[in-house]
Amino acid sequence: MLQTESYAREHIRAGLPAAPHDEVEALVASRMDRQYIFARADPPFYWAIMDEAAFRRPTGDKTVMCEQLEHILRFAENPHVTVQVLPFVEGLHPMLGGESDLAYAGERHNGWFGGEFRHGRPRRLAEADRRAHPAI
Template sequence: MADLRSGGGAPTVLRVVLGRRLQQLREKSGLSYEEAGHALDVTHATVRRMEKAEVGLRIPYVEKLLRTYGVTESEEIEGFVSLAREANQPGWWHRYRDVLPEWFSAFVSLESESELIRAYEPHYVPGLLQTSRYARAVLRSGMPHAPEEEIERQVALRLERQAVLGRAEPPLVWIVIDETVLRRSIGGREVMAEQIEHLIKATELPYVNLQIMPYSAGSHPAMYGPFHLFRFPVEELPDVACTENLVGAAYYDQREDVSAFLEALDRMCGQAAPLNRTAGLLNALRKEI
């Protein structure tokens, strides 16, 4: 997996995929990093970094490596090169690099290209389901000294992230939120009423599953904090889990680590209110507000 915390901008998922395919071709050909680097007249570290998507895919290098690895069909080479050019294009989030921390650009990259997004959130409504006014209130509380222009740029970024839900084939979004999320007043009564109404409409979408963890459920497997899990429509990429903190994030793609997050989510889904009760709980809360 690419080092998602490395400099130079988070790689697109396609670049990660192509890096893995280059690794598979190199290993199939029986060549070492050093031998592949010798073919390019570069160090073995350059080949390693290409495979891990830590650098862009230089087209002359890609063409030379494919031939070195025994790929001879011109159509296959042209197809790979075409994908490499596409992968080298910065993601849409690059437009927000003035307000987007490096660690979070990796998150947005994963979110944008997932086919399944699962999450647990104990503090606030996840970004994909926030209204603009709720998002503004959350951002202002977390960035009390930021100028208004920066807050508005952050709101615009958050709303553009939500475009993933409008794709022709949107990801399945399955989120468990604490009851606390709905009872903590963020932005005032009007903002919360609007936000809850937005969640009610979201639950009507066939690709959004929202469950509420009630106070009465007691302790559960993820009381240590929020996390996300991403799954992709390409076999080369493993599931990736992400945990956030005040100054960054940690990403996990090792099977044993991701399995722990998956197990916690599955257990929480069993403890939380069933999906068919979510709309009723939200409507009842809306009346309270």
């Protein structure tokens, strides 16, 4: 959700080096299309907790990485967006197991669901909210 088009393209090419150009472009377009929800009149709340490695691992083109970092900073200025960084100094952390989704219904917190925290098996993380915050 936070990727620029150029960064997404480099990321996809790194993971699928033999993929044909058309396939890479279709995957990039798909990632970019997901961002439309933030242009709505009533955008959703978005909370990204990112590993410090995401900011320190360089792309092949320094300009792409600079644009990516600027994009994240601009995006984080939105009142409905929170971006936090899990620093290296915190060592191993449950959040390093994959991505998760924080689901809301209006103003009421409904739960945090881990997608890959336990070897790909989704589970509700009742106390994960309290475990994650001190390190971030």
